[in-house]
Structures are given as C-alpha cells and as structure tokens.
Amino acid sequence: MKRIVAVLLRAGLCASLFASIPGCGMKNQSETAAEPDARATLDGVWRIAQTSDRLLTTDGSMPPLLPELRQVYEQRIATRHAGDRSWDPASHCRPLGEPRAMLELAWPFEFLHSDDRADILYQWNRLDHVIPMAAKHTRSAGNSYFGESVGHWDGETLVIEVINVRADSMLDPSGMPHSASLHLIERLRTINGGRNLEVSLHVSDPATFSSEWDARLIFDRDPGRIVEDDCVERLQLNEYYTLDNARETVAIDRHT
Amino acid sequence: MTGVVLTGWLAAPQTAPTAASARHPSPDPRDLTGTWRLVEPADPADGLAGPEDGRRPGARVATRIDLNHVCWIASGVAPATTTIYQRGSQVTMVKADSLRARRIYLGESHPQKVALTHAGHSVGRWDGNTLVIDTIALKGALETDDVNADTGRFSVIMSTPTLHVVERLTKSDDGAKLRQEMHFDDRTTGMQAYTITRNYQYAPRAYTPEAECELDGDALVATQAAVPP
Numbered sequence: 001m002k003r004i005v006a007v008l009l010r011a012g013l014c015a016s017l018f019a020s021i022p023g024c025g026m027k028n029q030s031e032t033a034a035e036p037d038a039r040a041t042l043d044g045v046w047r048i049a050q051t052s053d054r055l056l057t058t059d060g061s062m063p064p065l066l067p068e069l070r071q072v073y074e075q076r077i078a079t080r081h082a083g084d085r086s087w088d089p090a091s092h093c094r095p096l097g098e099p100r101a102m103l104e105l106a107w108p109f110e111f112l113h114s115d116d117r118a119d120i121l122y123q124w125n126r127l128d129h130v131i132p133m134a135a136k137h138t139r140s141a142g143n144s145y146f147g148e149s150v151g152h153w154d155g156e157t158l159v160i161e162v163i164n165v166r167a168d169s170m171l172d173p174s175g176m177p178h179s180a181s182l183h184l185i186e187r188l189r190t191i192n193g194g195r196n197l198e199v200s201l202h203v204s205d206p207a208t209f210s211s212e213w214d215a216r217l218i219f220d221r222d223p224g225r226i227v228e229d230d231c232v233e234r235l236q237l238n239e240y241y242t243l244d245n246a247r248e249t250v251a252i253d254r255h256t
Numbered sequence: 257m258t259g260v261v262l263t264g265w266l267a268a269p270q271t272a273p274t275a276a277s278a279r280h281p282s283p284d285p286r287d288l289t290g291t292w293r294l295v296e297p298a299d300p301a302d303g304l305a306g307p308e309d310g311r312r313p314g315a316r317v318a319t320r321i322d323l324n325h326v327c328w329i330a331s332g333v334a335p336a337t338t339t340i341y342q343r344g345s346q347v348t349m350v351k352a353d354s355l356r357a358r359r360i361y362l363g364e365s366h367p368q369k370v371a372l373t374h375a376g377h378s379v380g381r382w383d384g385n386t387l388v389i390d391t392i393a394l395k396g397a398l399e400t401d402d403v404n405a406d407t408g409r410f411s412v413i414m415s416t417p418t419l420h421v422v423e424r425l426t427k428s429d430d431g432a433k434l435r436q437e438m439h440f441d442d443r444t445t446g447m448q449a450y451t452i453t454r455n456y457q458y459a460p461r462a463y464t465p466e467a468e469c470e471l472d473g474d475a476l477v478a479t480q481a482a483v484p485p
Contacts, residue, residue: 043343044343110348110357112341112343112348112350113341114289114290114339114341115281116290116291116460116461117291117339119339119341119350119357121348121350121356121357126329126354126355126356126357127356128350128356128357130350132461225359226357226359228373228374228375230329230374
C-alpha cells in the first residue's frame with residue numbers, strides 16, 4: 001500500500017511540479033520544446049572567459065594525441081614561442097575553423113540564430129560559421145575550414161555536428177593538428193542566468209588521437225560590439241590590435 | 257604578397273535555376289528575419305544553392321582570377337543575397353559576399369568620430385513598415401548594380417569617405433519579396449546623387465558556401481567549398 005501511495009504521489013509531483021527531473025517519466029529534454037527565451041539567450045556577443053592558446057580536455061590534460069602528432073604539436077608550440085609561425089595558415093589569413101576561432105586572440109564573436117540557420121560571426125577577419133538547422137550531412141561535400149555543419153536543438157542546447165574539415169586547419173592557436181576524418185560535436189548553451197556561454201566539445205579523430213575526448217569552454221557575455229577586421233590589411237600595414245582595442249573605438253599601434 | 261589569403265567570394269561557374277517563391281512565415285510587416293535572395297539585379301556571381309533552387313554538389317572549385325576584379329572586401333551597401341537577423345535594437349545583415357556581416361543600430365545617431373570600414377556605419381529607424389537605414393563612413397570598393405561585360409561581375413567603383421547612403425527596406429504584403437531602395441549622394445565631391453532599386457525573393461534555405469581567395473604569385477586563386485545537396 002505504501003508503495004502504491006508512493007508511486008501515485010511521485011506521479012502527481014512529476015506531473016505538476018517536477019517534470020524536468022530525470023526518472024519522472026516525462027518527455028526527455030530533446031523532445032520537449034524549449035522556451036523560446038532560453039534559446040534566445042544564446043544570441044549576443046561572447047568572449048572567452050579565460051584566455052588560452054591551448055585546448056585541454058575537461059580534466060585539464062593534454063588531449064590524447066598519437067605520439068608522432070604530439071611531437072608535431074610540441075614543436076609548433078616551441079617555434080611559436082620563438083616567434084616563428086610559418087607553419088600556421090592563419091598567419092596568411094586563412095580561415096581558422098572551430099574551436100580555434102573561439103579562442104584566437106581572445107577576440108569576440110557574435111551568435112545569431114533563426115529557425116532555419118545559425119551564424120557564428122567572428123571579429124577575426126569577419127569569419128562566418130554558417131550552421132543550417134535541421135539539415136543532414138551529405139558526406140559528399142568538399143572540405144572547408146569550418147567543415148560541413150548541421151545543427152539541431154536539444155532542448156535549450158544547440159548541437160552542431162561538424163565533418164569534412166580541412167586537414168590544414170588547427171584546433172587551437174598553438175597548432176593542434178587534426179585529420180580530414182575529424183568529427184566534432186559542439187554543444188552550446190547559456191549558464192549562470194545567461195551571463196555565460198558553455199561550449200562542450202566532443203572530438204573524434206582516430207587518425208590523430210588515440211581516443212575520443214571532451215573539452216569545455218566558458219565564455220563571458222560581452223557588452224561591446226564586433227569591430228570590422230581585415231586580416232590582410234593588418235599584415236600589409238604591419239599593424240596589430242591589442243585586446244583593449246578590439247572594441248568599438250579602435251586605436252592602432254604601428255610597428256616600424 | 258605571396259601566400260596571403262584574402263577572404264573573398266567566388267561564384268560557382270553556373271547560375272542556379274530560378275525557384276518557386278517561398279513566403280515569409282510572419283505576417284508582421286516589420287519582421288524581415290530570414291534569407292532574401294537577390295533577384296534584381298540578377299547577381300552574375302550568384303553561387304548560392306538551396307532546396308528552392310536546386311543543389312550544386314561537387315568538389316572544391318579552384319579558378320585563377322584577375323587580381324583586379326575579385327576578392328576585394330565587398331561594401332556594406334553592395335548588392336548580395338542577405339540573411340537578416342533582428343535582435344533587440346540591432347539588425348544584422350549577413351551577406352553572401354566577402355564582407356559577410358553589417359550591423360544596423362536602431363534608434364541611434366552616427367557618432368562624431370567613426371572609423372571608415374567596408375561595412376560603413378549604419379543607423380536605422382522604422383518609417384511605418386519600412387526600415388530606413390542611414391549609412392556613412394564607407395571605404396574601399398563599392399559594387400554597383402551594373403554588370404561589367406569583361407568580368408561578368410558587378411562593376412566596381414571606389415567609395416569616398418563622404419559618401420552617404422539612405423536605404424529603405426520594405427517587405428511585400430504577401431511576404432515573398434523584399435524591396436530595397438537605395439539613395440547615394442556625396443555633397444562633398446559633387447557626385448550626382450542617384451537612386452537604385454533592388455528586389456529580393458524570400459529563400460529561407462539558400463546557403464552560402466565558404467570561400468577564400470589566396471594570392472599565388474601575381475594571380476588570385478579563389479576556391480569555394482562544395483554546397484551540400
């Protein structure tokens with residue numbers, strides 16, 4: 001009897017108050033339409049909360065690169081510290097790809113979405129990662145720097161699946177390599193009352209890593225606006241923008 | 257500069273077939289969100305594809321192109337298929353060209369000092385159900401609506417720092433079209449003011465493939481990612 005009462009009580013509570021609690025037997029998060037406001041909080045300008053040139057796993061470790069590729073990565077880190085970025089396609093203004101673009105120089109990006117698509121608009125060289133919604137991978141498209149991306153909503157979380165990424169792009173500003181077989185899943189959602197954006201990454205690339213791995217990036221909501229950037233003009237004029245200058249009022253330092 | 261990549265835009269070799277008109281889902285005349293495909297003037301470099309237009313699957317396309325004609329950063333007021341987002345007091349237009357994004361700040365005035373950019377500085381307001389956008393501080397190349405017979409692309413002139421553009425965007429009653437009227441004037445240079453009209457068709461699934469231009473010696477090699485079917 002007590003068990004029957006407990007079951008009925010639990011069902012009643014689940015139905016009325018605690019529908020989101022796992023085990024309540026209600027629809028799972030992916031089937032329940034999220035409140036429009038929850039998804040809208042993704043829109044806006046974001047900037048990495050803690051600057052980092054290297055992508056780490058969720059437990060703070062170096063990703064499980066295969067030995068020969070770990071050597072490549074460590075060599076790039078060393079040469080970069082010495083001022084040599086000749087291995088880096090971004091030094092010639094090639095697109096960055098993700099997640100690197102989210103980390104590069106700690107510059108901001110703007111996320112916007114509609115029912116049909118989402119755009120991640122980067123300040124760095126005006127890059128645009130277009131994510132068609134409710135589309136399917138074709139696996140026949142050619143490779144590109146942002147890859148072939150498709151998106152769908154899982155409750156309040158935007159899930160982006162990326163394949164067909166060019167092998168000459170890098171996962172982080174320090175030159176973490178990957179192969180053309182990279183399969184990247186990004187999950188974007190806001191946390192802390194919309195003040196932060198959490199991007200959870202799942203990386204699968206057996207030609208580069210000994211196992212699949214996860215990373216987690218946190219971004220602060222930025223009150224500023226995206227400033228137009230032209231990478232080639234920066235190189236031609238031998239200028240650079242400091243972090244403070246990457247805002248609406250721009251001051252330029254000229255190197256001689 | 258050898259080895260420098262210009263983020264640019266290159267059309268696929270052939271123009272996509274015309275599609276049946278889709279209609280904007282919102283009856284709100286001020287809701288312009290979505291993708292609007294430029295249909296008049298017809299974009300000779302239209303590299304878009306979508307379910308409405310047919311797909312163009314294929315491998316990455318590489319073409320050698322004259323340095324003087326392509327891979328410039330497009331102007332904010334140049335003709336291009338556009339995806340419009342409306343969020344609060346900001347309207348963002350993501351264009352299918354090398355500029356990508358321009359932002360219009362509603363209810364604001366131009367600041368006293370503003371840097372010249374390819375997008376220009378744009379402020380806007382609603383006039384009834386017409387979005388009126390005022391743009392200044394443009395720099396760089398400005399594509400006109402005339403197709404150059406030699407290049408097969410829109411003709412290009414250079415912006416002047418005092419160029420002033422006022423545009424009016426109005427959605428048709430049936431939600432299928434967007435009309436853009438643009439007035440160009442420059443009182444400082446004495447340029448004769450002129451007005452043009454562009455028409456767009458609602459195309460919610462039109463997709464802009466990634467493209468970049470790379471300097472290879474004295475030529476520009478532009479590549480464009482394949483469009484997924």
